[in-house]
Amino acid sequence: KHTCSLSSYQFLSSPIVSHSIDSKCRCKAEWRPNNSPKLLDLLDDTVPGIGTYEDFNTIDWVREKSKDRDRHREITNKSKQSTVALLFSISDAFSGWLLMLLIGLMSGALAGGIDIAAHWMTDLKEGVCLNGFWFNHEHCCWASNETTFQERDKCPQWKSWILLFPVCVLQGPGLYVVNYFMYMCWALLFAFLAVILVRAFAPYACGSGIPEIKTILSGFIIRGYLGKWTLIIKTITLVLAVSSGLSLGKEGPLVHVACCCANVLCHFFTKYRRNEAKRREVLSAASAVGVSVAFGAPIGGVLFSLEEVSYYFPLKTLWRSFFAALVAAFTLRSINPFGNSRLVLFYVEFHTPWHLLELIPFVLLGIFGGLWGAFFIRANIAWCRLRKNTCLGHYPVLEVVVVTLLTAFLAFPIEYTRMSSSELISELFNDCGLLDSSKLCCYTSNSGSASGSVNATAANGLGARLVGPDLYTAMWQLALALLLKMIFTVVTFGMKVPSGLFIPSMAVGAIAGRLLGVCMEQLAIRHHEGDIFRGWCSPGADCITPGLYAMVGAAACLGGVTRMTVSLVVIMFELTGGLEYIVPLMAAAMTSKWVADALGRESIYEAHIRLNGYPFLEAKEEFRHKTLATDVMQPRRGDPLLSVLTESRMTVEEVERLIADTTYSGFPVVISQQSPRLVGFVLRRDLVISLENARRNQEGVVSMSPILFTECDPPMSPSAPPAVKLRSILDLSPFTVTVHTPMEIVVDIFRKLGLRQCLVIQNGRLLGIITKKDILKHMAQMANRDPDSILFN
């Protein structure tokens, strides 16, 4: 044994020797048979807890993926031995698909339930159905025989609340006031319930959840954020919040709900329960499912997950996400919550093609969208910061109540703010058809046909569509609604209720777009002899579709806020189903992104991640500074030396003291303090658990017992206490960079490999360490921000 260790040491200090690794040290046979580094032995962890993470910690992707590959290898090897193991191996291979199927089914069902419930409760604010209180307004009148096609939403079965009490027979203004009051009461009740439930049972259920999901997907651990309580409470409170009439949407939270489903379902599959990296693949797919059910756009959902949310998105996940998104979309469609057997939320069909010159107003809408995005992000972040730093933050319930009251108070008088945002968008997107009774379609025809509803296929000769008096009113109301929506969306996003901003943003854009569209239309009709319109608008023809403008505006505003690009266009494309309108959508989305990026690089999600100080390493933006690894590594100039462990010369007591004195989450192991050449890296958590385990279970371990990370035991006197051998928890292949490595490359390595820390070497000597937090702090510093904000709080 003595010889062995001597030759081993001799080797370590010998000049360049190739292959000495397996030729010199005889006791290498100890570990050589399994031919793998000890890192992989964590699989059969006899000591429980080794290889897991604490809350609010970052995972090590490389380690997790190694663990999974090892598990897979073991299963493959065993499968050759027995039929049972073979069956197990097959079931293991298909468990991923089964999980996706379950996630799709569950998310689709939940989304359908949320849609139906929200629809019903929104209508409940106005009245109740006499045929059965569980019918919403639309279903109530469908069931009725007395409804004419013209007035689909008026039927005797649907009673507004006040009419239920025959005592108070109110008329005109009185009736209006009581309805107003009832509307506010219901809104208040819903919002209050929502915020109370969130506060009481699941504080993580508030907000949209996308910033946190991005952080979790990048490898952070927030226990309970995707748990079953969050799922239940978020589902319930989402319905309440949407029904309360606040300026928020259910699309973002649906992503959170789908991720909760995925996380809960992961617990039934060992493969995914035990491995943080594998679970994140599933969560990436789940966020695709969320968007798929929110908009009925499976391809858009997958691209959203790829572009906006995911951090690690291998091709296998792409394929599985797509499968899950499709299953979810089909589940939702068979539930048929909108009652029209359409998969999509806003189905539109336009009849008139667009003209190349219309790109100018579309680009204008893009600019508006970009400005709105930049304004919204600044205003919302300022408001959230105010909430965080002043006493406002101590009264979340009061805040919700006040905002709800104000919203309801101001929203009720205007038709377009009273209706739910999705209905509003639906109406704005709509091309005025033959039988459309909406005020937005109240054109007067100048060819003398009946006013009110005019044939939209004006090309048939029914005359041009001039604005009628009702449309004038509608336009003013829309302008007012635009203003209100903008203000309330800023204030609402970030409150302690589930709140998404897809729908409010789209509503803002759709209103702006529709307004511009109607203006353009009137311009074209009145100046169809002008130079611009001559070649394109024949008199009496209907050459501009205001609904298309609304759609382009919605895309522009959503793009400005979220900075989505391809996924946005694809979602919009899936809404309309025609390649025709991709170019207008893309022109607007591109302009919007450029304008918004010029005013501030961050999307709303990234701004919230930064506001909350999550340790998120943005994969999109390149690190462009000229710093080197030596400028970032710890310890900094003047700090005490790097805390290291040595391979063989430390005692249990010394190590325990080091652990107690420092808070680092890992320690490099070197040959000796005098010769700081790197041997490996050991994680604090593993070290603590192993030492406790040794103290408890290994006989004769005392404070003076030496700790050995070496392959073979050094010579020792027989009276010495037994050594604690910890090579099994040592990572023998830590990542290293040299001091001269540019930070841009270091950042790239961290992003692409998902590292947690990296050691800094110069000419073979260990000089320092760079962790993910060091990088984030450095990036904050380079951007002139407070580096200490990078902490979870």
Add this chain to the structure above:
Amino acid sequence: KHTCSLSSYQFLSSPIVSHSIDSKCRCKAEWRPNNSPKLLDLLDDTVPGIGTYEDFNTIDWVREKSKDRDRHREITNKSKQSTVALLFSISDAFSGWLLMLLIGLMSGALAGGIDIAAHWMTDLKEGVCLNGFWFNHEHCCWASNETTFQERDKCPQWKSWILLFPVCVLQGPGLYVVNYFMYMCWALLFAFLAVILVRAFAPYACGSGIPEIKTILSGFIIRGYLGKWTLIIKTITLVLAVSSGLSLGKEGPLVHVACCCANVLCHFFTKYRRNEAKRREVLSAASAVGVSVAFGAPIGGVLFSLEEVSYYFPLKTLWRSFFAALVAAFTLRSINPFGNSRLVLFYVEFHTPWHLLELIPFVLLGIFGGLWGAFFIRANIAWCRLRKNTCLGHYPVLEVVVVTLLTAFLAFPIEYTRMSSSELISELFNDCGLLDSSKLCCYTSNSGSASGSVNATAANGLGARLVGPDLYTAMWQLALALLLKMIFTVVTFGMKVPSGLFIPSMAVGAIAGRLLGVCMEQLAIRHHEGDIFRGWCSPGADCITPGLYAMVGAAACLGGVTRMTVSLVVIMFELTGGLEYIVPLMAAAMTSKWVADALGRESIYEAHIRLNGYPFLEAKEEFRHKTLATDVMQPRRGDPLLSVLTESRMTVEEVERLIADTTYSGFPVVISQQSPRLVGFVLRRDLVISLENARRNQEGVVSMSPILFTECDPPMSPSAPPAVKLRSILDLSPFTVTVHTPMEIVVDIFRKLGLRQCLVIQNGRLLGIITKKDILKHMAQMANRDPDSILFN
């Protein structure tokens, strides 16, 4: 100077010292001001050639990206100084978009031209238009007034060749024989021209090009593969090859053509001309463009590029690819080569929804597709290997001629092989409409209405569709066509003409699908009272769409051959435009992939990459073996020691001898042979160029001049020859792994960071090197293949 160097050396051999890097060595001021490693100085390369690559070499992605970031930084810094520089910086930022626009326009125009030319020349084999020889059959008859709607493709202006010569008035069989002969003559002429042109001007223009593009995108350099000659010749010969009636498609080669366009256009933009990594981003976008124009499916094209072709696909490229793909699709549509203002190649609209039970035949089609894929890959690779290893490979022209003759000879008698593959697919996909005159729609109605063409909307009560005698003939012909297509596709793919296999694969699948579809249809009609069909097929109703089966079969076969998944489904989805049929398509594509994967892991492209020995590191499949870096690194056990340079003790002569004696493409630089601690890495090409440059331009450099890689000069006698300082070409941050690093992690690092080599360290000492080729050889070895096949040949 002496002091400085002393302290520098002292530092290098001192124990752990943090920050010594900028505190100890005074002469650090020499390089500190620009605060960057010398690697980045390559930008202002005074020595031309440094930082470029030789042909058939692998690029270093990290270096290329560093170069680009540096360039960007420089432009940004300058832009703050003057308005001109600011404008330049803006134009630089938008040059990427401009390039995408140009690629889209050029590829769209070329694709349109190819479509029109191929269509015309295919018809030329049969006859000519009297109104003008440049009309194809369809256009010729459109222009004619004497065409009835029923017989759109018969008009007096279109003459088959023989009728042009009034002397020989042939009838019946004689006419047929002469037409047969003319058909074969034209086919032979086209194929002969194609192969001669390819042989004479651009040998790289043959084949589909996708395997090579995959290799190039992964970082390999093949000069001329994407050059202007390849572009011109490939465009021309593609038209010839398609028109010759060989069993090949133009879709794969269109990807190559689009990439050539991109590469040629890159030469006009310094940013992309100079940087291999940036150029590869553009090429990724170009392959999306290729698929976009081939199928009229921009989203599918982007996903194809992402899933199948690209190696490095950042989000920015996603967005740009999408833009370019859209521009190309719109350019193509405005050229309108199909004359129907449809963007897509095979526009279909089905009227009957599918039933859940139909998933069983769809899965059967998937199994067929998988079997076909596996068979095709094996047979084609065996055939190509035969061509490579026997004298067959010496007569490529003869091979093409013989195959063309055989194809034409066997194809002419059968209607479905005589027509071009795209027309065939179109006809097979088609739902039998009211006015369809195709033989495939010759049903006899059992309710007594006129036979021939029967109303497809049988739900109206026009009765069920039984197979008529014409349809029986058609079925037999189709079965024969299936067999012929299968054999000829195997033989054709890989010949020295441009040849894609998308269309032939789809044709095989479509035929099989249509056959199965018709069988199912008849089964349903005859057994509509049976247990299976009762709940679903009411008597007289038309509940099965054979066209849908053809589409599903096409997707399955294409999936089996290429192993595409999401992109395949999305392309098919864009062809139909309905979410309805995604589930059948996905079921078939999934089954097909699983079946094919069970029989062989490689797609046809990967198989061809391996056949040709390209150094391609597959990103999809995980490396699952338990080897360590030490098992793979060079030098192997028993080999001579690693060739290294030392920091300061080598002379010009020694280095030149080392260069002459070895063929390595780079050398590690260590402190000294006795203390092999890594300083950096220098590339052979850079070293050779620098030494030549020093010999030529630096005064007093002789063979005994020392070569210095150190920061500051060591003490030297005044009489010594002047030193050659080469620190500027030294990469101070080479990537390192430890000997214990599992190969799975090493492979992951190579893939994700795009490395070219990586040094292997143990406890601070350099032990070996791993290059991309070592990894590929090792992987081949682990898969029991010949490791020496990994070489470009």
